[in-house]
Amino acid sequence: MLFRCFTTAVSLTVALALVPAASVPLWAQAATPAPATEKAYLHLNQEAYAAGETLWFTAYVLPAASPSQVVYVDVVAPDGQLLAHRTLAVRAGSAPGDVTLPASLAPGRYLIRAYTTQMRNVPASLFTRTFLVQAAPQKTAADETALAVQFFPEGGSWVSGLSSVVAFTATDAAGRGQAVSGTVQDDQGKEVARLVAGPTGLGRFELVPLPGRRYEAHLRRSGELAARVYALPVAQATGVSMQVQEAGPDYLVTVRRRSPQPPAAPESLILAAQVQGRVVVSQQARLQEVTTFRLPRKQLPAGVVRLVVLDAQQTLYCERLVANGEAAPGLTVRIQPDKSQYAPAERATLQLQVLNAAGQPVAGRFSVAINKARPAVAAATPDIYSYLTLTSAVGGPVVPSDAYQAPEALSGRLPDDWLLTQRWRGGSEPGAAAYAPEQGLTLGGKVTNDRQEPVANVPVVLTRPVTQKTEQTLTDAQGHFAFASFSAQDTLPVRLEALPIKGVKRPRILLDAEVASVAPLTEAEAQMPLGAASEAVGTSAAGSGTAAGRRGIELRNVVVEANGRPALKPDNRRIYSRADAVIQVQNIVGISAYRDVIQVLQGRVPGVTVVSNQGFLQVVMRGNSSSSMERFRLAPAATARGARVPLPPSAETPTGSQTGKSPLLLLDGVSTDINMINSVPVNDIETIEVLKPAAAAIFGDRAGAGAIAFLTRRGNPNYDPTRPAPVLPPLYAPPRYSRPQAFRPAPALSPDVLYWNPTVQTDETGRARVLVDVAPAAGVYTITVQGISGAGEVGSGRAELRVVTPR
Numbered sequence: 001m002l003f004r005c006f007t008t009a010v011s012l013t014v015a016l017a018l019v020p021a022a023s024v025p026l027w028a029q030a031a032t033p034a035p036a037t038e039k040a041y042l043h044l045n046q047e048a049y050a051a052g053e054t055l056w057f058t059a060y061v062l063p064a065a066s067p068s069q070v071v072y073v074d075v076v077a078p079d080g081q082l083l084a085h086r087t088l089a090v091r092a093g094s095a096p097g098d099v100t101l102p103a104s105l106a107p108g109r110y111l112i113r114a115y116t117t118q119m120r121n122v123p124a125s126l127f128t129r130t131f132l133v134q135a136a137p138q139k140t141a142a143d144e145t146a147l148a149v150q151f152f153p154e155g156g157s158w159v160s161g162l163s164s165v166v167a168f169t170a171t172d173a174a175g176r177g178q179a180v181s182g183t184v185q186d187d188q189g190k191e192v193a194r195l196v197a198g199p200t201g202l203g204r205f206e207l208v209p210l211p212g213r214r215y216e217a218h219l220r221r222s223g224e225l226a227a228r229v230y231a232l233p234v235a236q237a238t239g240v241s242m243q244v245q246e247a248g249p250d251y252l253v254t255v256r257r258r259s260p261q262p263p264a265a266p267e268s269l270i271l272a273a274q275v276q277g278r279v280v281v282s283q284q285a286r287l288q289e290v291t292t293f294r295l296p297r298k299q300l301p302a303g304v305v306r307l308v309v310l311d312a313q314q315t316l317y318c319e320r321l322v323a324n325g326e327a328a329p330g331l332t333v334r335i336q337p338d339k340s341q342y343a344p345a346e347r348a349t350l351q352l353q354v355l356n357a358a359g360q361p362v363a364g365r366f367s368v369a370i371n372k373a374r375p376a377v378a379a380a381t382p383d384i385y386s387y388l389t390l391t392s393a394v395g396g397p398v399v400p401s402d403a404y405q406a407p408e409a410l411s412g413r414l415p416d417d418w419l420l421t422q423r424w425r426g427g428s429e430p431g432a433a434a435y436a437p438e439q440g441l442t443l444g445g446k447v448t449n450d451r452q453e454p455v456a457n458v459p460v461v462l463t464r465p466v467t468q469k470t471e472q473t474l475t476d477a478q479g480h481f482a483f484a485s486f487s488a489q490d491t492l493p494v495r496l497e498a499l500p501i502k503g504v505k506r507p508r509i510l511l512d513a514e515v516a517s518v519a520p521l522t523e524a525e526a527q528m529p530l531g532a533a534s535e536a537v538g539t540s541a542a543g544s545g546t547a548a549g550r551r552g553i554e555l556r557n558v559v560v561e562a563n564g565r566p567a568l569k570p571d572n573r574r575i576y577s578r579a580d581a582v583i584q585v586q587n588i589v590g591i592s593a594y595r596d597v598i599q600v601l602q603g604r605v606p607g608v609t610v611v612s613n614q615g616f617l618q619v620v621m622r623g624n625s626s627s628s629m630e631r632f633r634l635a636p637a638a639t640a641r642g643a644r645v646p647l648p649p650s651a652e653t654p655t656g657s658q659t660g661k662s663p664l665l666l667l668d669g670v671s672t673d674i675n676m677i678n679s680v681p682v683n684d685i686e687t688i689e690v691l692k693p694a695a696a697a698i699f700g701d702r703a704g705a706g707a708i709a710f711l712t713r714r715g716n717p718n719y720d721p722t723r724p725a726p727v728l729p730p731l732y733a734p735p736r737y738s739r740p741q742a743f744r745p746a747p748a749l750s751p752d753v754l755y756w757n758p759t760v761q762t763d764e765t766g767r768a769r770v771l772v773d774v775a776p777a778a779g780v781y782t783i784t785v786q787g788i789s790g791a792g793e794v795g796s797g798r799a800e801l802r803v804v805t806p807r
Helices: 384-389 414-420 674-678 695-703
Strands: 039-044 048-050 054-062 070-076 082-089 094-100 108-115 127-134 148-153 164-171 180-186 191-197 202-207 215-221 228-231 239-247 250-258 267-275 278-287 290-296 303-311 316-324 331-337 347-355 364-372 443-448 459-464 469-474 480-483 494-498 508-511 535-537 581-584 608-613 616-623 626-634 644-646 664-667 670-672 685-691 707-712 753-762 767-773 779-789 794-803
Touching: 039 108, 039 127, 039 364, 039 384, 039 779, 054 070, 054 108, 054 753, 054 779, 070 094, 082 094, 094 364, 094 753, 148 215, 164 191, 164 239, 164 414, 180 202, 191 202, 191 215, 202 414, 239 303, 239 316, 250 267, 250 303, 250 316, 267 290, 278 290, 316 414, 331 779, 347 364, 347 753, 347 779, 347 794, 364 767, 384 779, 384 794, 443 494, 469 480, 494 508, 664 674, 664 695, 685 695, 695 707, 753 767, 753 779
Parallel strands: 048 127, 331 794, 664 707
Antiparallel strands: 039 054, 054 094, 070 082, 070 108, 108 127, 148 164, 164 202, 180 191, 180 215, 215 228, 239 250, 250 290, 267 278, 267 303, 303 316, 331 347, 347 767, 364 753, 364 779, 443 480, 443 508, 459 469, 459 494, 508 535, 581 685, 608 616, 616 626, 626 644, 664 670, 685 707, 779 794
16 A cells, blocks of 8 residues: 655746746746657557567657657666667657567566657656566466555645545556445544545545544455455644645635644745646745635646645645646547458458548558457556657656546546546756757767766767768767767767866766666656666877867878978987978877878878778878879788788889889888888877978988888887876777567467557558458457557557357
8 A cells, every 4th residue: 555645845947927026936937948849659569578578569759740760769677777778760750669578587567668869858758668577478367356555645645634635546466457446434433435446446535534533445346245454544733735626717726734733824835837847827825724726727738737836945735737628639540350250360351440530531650469368467558649648748657557448538537536646757857958859870978077077068089990080079068969970871880089178187978878767667766777878988188279069180280381391309219300291190189090000191291192992002202393102002911900011013103203212111210111110009109200302311312202200109218108008999889770670470489469560551541451360279359559640640449359260
């Protein structure tokens, strides 16, 4: 038995309307960003699974014109462990997918959720639901003798001497609603209220608890002789209660207070109406023993509205969810089998017809599931229509309820009874819009310092090692960054580096592979961790002054003077004092991603060209009306990584006056060849100095085509061996779409699953035909269809398919 009392203090950063600014507390005057407008929904092929089965689903993203074209789906264990993560491309508002559950999965209730990147701005907006995993392939019925009863006082508090409405739920072991009836009796055996719940297991009663008295509910199901007894919690001696009633065009909100002796002085009281974390209407009054607010319903948007009662010190007294207005009509989905019953293994033809509220046919995309009917496996969960019109506004995981399948689920008193049993799961209010809609695959994350605090304006460099292309971006105010230049065909890994800035020497990268928090599976679990995010430490030694927002390879580190060559610091590895160009290798953005040293020269020095083509490397240097070229071919596999060897002289293609000559290559002042140069790790090279033929004359005839000197860190006379060497940033797999499997029946493992089709398209006449191979075993099968029209209207339908063994 659970008694919910929501009287904790909260801080709400919203703007109140209809209240003078001078009388509104500061927390209510803060501006609130617009909430996320996108919503996601998952249609699962069944409600309960066996370990080892495949969970088939279709993810829907709304509204129809949603800018997000990528949706994510996670499967989470009861302890918060991430079991599966899917990245899916959205087409026509939907995306099919599947998850094969591990064969070793323990029985229990698991969580599945769907979301777009933009929905992460408001974590409570993520679609979240649960499903059952049972050990045996043949799913068993729940214990029919169990009966769980929970009580929910209106407003969240039950106070002695104050009239209160108390809602209750009655469910079996699987969470399915149970019709019950009975009475509430005090500790003297006197009947004080009567209780009745229909097939959905939802009901309510009204009671004024007396001080010092205890109360019990005596309930029985239809056909039971003995009543079951459930104790109600003891009422509070003092406090505030709340009652909401419809009074014509208004909501009549009555707030009562029971004060200690002597009575408390009147205080300021605020009634606020919230929708998705934003206050749309508010009123203010002085709290007496009884205070009444009249809230015009026409000032509230249609749908679920949260009413809260607070004082001027931001203390939340009471809260209540109401369903304002009639729900927008959904699509009518009709399912017509071509026969009333079928023989085992016979082929069935199903005709689907979809109409809008005006009775006109609509084209749309739907998912169709056919499973063996097992009504006692689990309680019903919201379909796409009831979720979008009712439960999505509550936020977080919603307890399964048979109310979703009741005809009056979205009209009359039933939704109000259901809302009385729900608390506001909005969690944090909407924050800054850190996540933008995704038009395609992106690789992003957050940059933090050593204290795990987000850091703004940090340059983040993405390098593609094979093509040597680099991209650069800056983190935003929340430390977020994203690269959106990926296609579904990208398969090669990339490197990510966060460059140091003033005050942050070692920025850390946390990828957005997972969302940081998960909604709870049970009331006792306030938040489930999803595990540590992928982490990389940026260790680039790039200097300050990186050009913000620039893309491509940085060229600022090449020192070239038009009217003379730069003077060099004295170094015993040189016999020259000036060079035509100097490249400080350690300052190049993404230097760690280069395969070999020679490629560092490419495009960086005027007059020097490095061309790689079909296994050959060409280095061309021009100067003083002459040019020279050296061609290298790839070295055998036994040589050092990336090494190349010169071609035979006959294979060279000389040009200009320096026929047959090639640039002189020097490693720490010693003449060498390309194999030795490319055997040195790129991170060990400190400087590359280029001398064109005129400047290289100091080396004699062997440098007639110029010279290229490579100076290493270790060869520097001032080399400090205690200084750590640069660390190569890790490689990351590019983001990819998950590839859904084609559905194939597996009777041995999934005997209940007959058919699944995630993408049934209706034409302009609103019709579609589905062909199904009937199961070999007799029984009754449930057909469930859910989906979305091209205009963004949603709807669902159910029907039966009967298989009978011929006599």
